Amino acid sequence: MLTPTQKADVLIEALGWIRQFRDRVTVIKLGGSLMDDVDAMRHLLIDVVFMETVGMRPVVVHGGGAAINRAMDEAGLTPRFIQGRRYTDEATRDIVERVLAYETNEFLAGRIEELGGRSAALNFRTTNVLFGERLLLDDAEGRPVDLGSVGSVTRVDRSTISNLCYAGIVPVIPSMCLSDSGEKLNVNADTAATAVAQAMGAEKLIYMSDVNGVRRQKDDPNSLVNSLTASQARALIRDGSIEKGMIPKVEACLETLGRGVRKIHIIDGRERHGLLLEIYTNKGVGTEIIKDPD
Numbered sequence: 272m273l274t275p276t277q278k279a280d281v282l283i284e285a286l287g288w289i290r291q292f293r294d295r296v297t298v299i300k301l302g303g304s305l306m307d308d309v310d311a312m313r314h315l316l317i318d319v320v321f322m323e324t325v326g327m328r329p330v331v332v333h334g335g336g337a338a339i340n341r342a343m344d345e346a347g348l349t350p351r352f353i354q355g356r357r358y359t360d361e362a363t364r365d366i367v368e369r370v371l372a373y374e375t376n377e378f379l380a381g382r383i384e385e386l387g388g389r390s391a392a393l394n395f396r397t398t399n400v401l402f403g404e405r406l407l408l409d410d411a412e413g414r415p416v417d418l419g420s421v422g423s424v425t426r427v428d429r430s431t432i433s434n435l436c437y438a439g440i441v442p443v444i445p446s447m448c449l450s451d452s453g454e455k456l457n458v459n460a461d462t463a464a465t466a467v468a469q470a471m472g473a474e475k476l477i478y479m480s481d482v483n484g485v486r487r488q489k490d491d492p493n494s495l496v497n498s499l500t501a502s503q504a505r506a507l508i509r510d511g512s513i514e515k516g517m518i519p520k521v522e523a524c525l526e527t528l529g530r531g532v533r534k535i536h537i538i539d540g541r542e543r544h545g546l547l548l549e550i551y552t553n554k555g556v557g558t559e560i561i562k563d564p565d
Contacts, residue, residue: 285551292550293326295474296436300464302334302446304481305540306375313386315479316379318546319441320388327550328436331443332467333379334460335371342370354408355519359419359457367457368395368447376445383441390441393431395455400428401463403448403456422448422456424463427470461523469530476532477549478520479540484558485521487512497555500563501525524560535560 299319305311322329339357340350343366351358359367372394380392393400403422410416435442446463448456461478468476485507487494499507504521507513513521524535538549538557549555 284553288551289325292474294328296328296330296471297322297475297477297550298330298332298464298468298471298473299477299479299546300332300460301379301479301540302336302460304337305479306333306335307337308541311541312382314543315540315546316382317386318544320383320386321547322550323388323439323441329441330432330436330467330471330473331379331441332446332460332464333375333443334446335375338370338375339367342366353416353418356406356408356418356421356459357457359421361420364420364455364457368455372445372447376443380443383443388441389439390443391435393442393444395447395449398431399449400431400442400444401448401458401466402426402428402450403458404450405456420454420456422450422458424448424458424466427467429470432467432471461520465523465527468527468532473532475534475536475550476527477536477538477546479546480520480537481539481541482517483539483542483556484537485513485517489514496558499558499560501528501560502563504560521560528560528562533561
């Protein structure tokens with residue numbers, strides 16, 4: 272247990288960061304196994320409410336892969352992935368829309384309200400803020416790959432998100448977008464969060480993961496790297512320290528840094544109040560990736 276003086280020291284340490292990030296937008300991406308961890312989600316959403324209360328402008332972007340897989344299993348459908356993207360036929364799209372855009376989205380917004388915050392579920396039957404087009408990929412021979420109703424975000428309704436933030440309301444955005452023809456498209460949650468962060472000129476983009484950040488040795492949590500420049504991150508990819516599923520996440524971070532977002536964080540969303548510890552303490556608990564110094 273902390274003594275009263277130690278508790279005061281923690282608050283004083285947080286004060287400088289609270290002042291620095293007041294009125295700044297932070298985009299928080301939720302997804303993966305974290306979404307199924309009820310206790311972790313409760314503490315994480317308390318952190319989101321805290322952030323808004325002390326003057327930050329959190330924006331939540333979420334996926335819902337595990338819940339979608341369960342719903343597909345109940346419907347007798349087998350998930351199919353192509354180049355890491357969920358193939359989305361009409362039946363799959365209807366499940367993604369129901370589970371991700373409505374059930375998960377409105378659950379998260381409702382929990383924020385229950386925990387004392389104010390939130391807005393931004394989906395197709397309230398206010399959609401993500402617009403895009405079908406995602407086109409090529410296979411190894413350069414031939415087009417059909418992903419079905421899978422999209423990439425080309426436009427973000429920044430004004431709606433900004434207005435909510437400055438009214439003290441946390442926007443909660445599912446990773447789906449609407450095409451010009453009115454087609455509803457499934458979007459990778461990481462890339463949706465990246466698009467929102469870029470459009471909002473966010474101070475930070477935080478990926479809530481199921482690992483504690485970038486490690487010099489993949490299986491050793493104690494080898495965590497607390498801070499990386501873009502060039503250092505690229506060097507760790509080249510030497511194999513960053514591998515497999517972490518590579519596209521770090522590459523997305525680097526791309527986002529090049530488009531105006533000041534800092535990217537990767538943290539373990541299962542760590543109790545990890546979001547607050549990463550933002551409001553001097554050391555943090557995850558990995559921050561920043562631009563190379565000029």
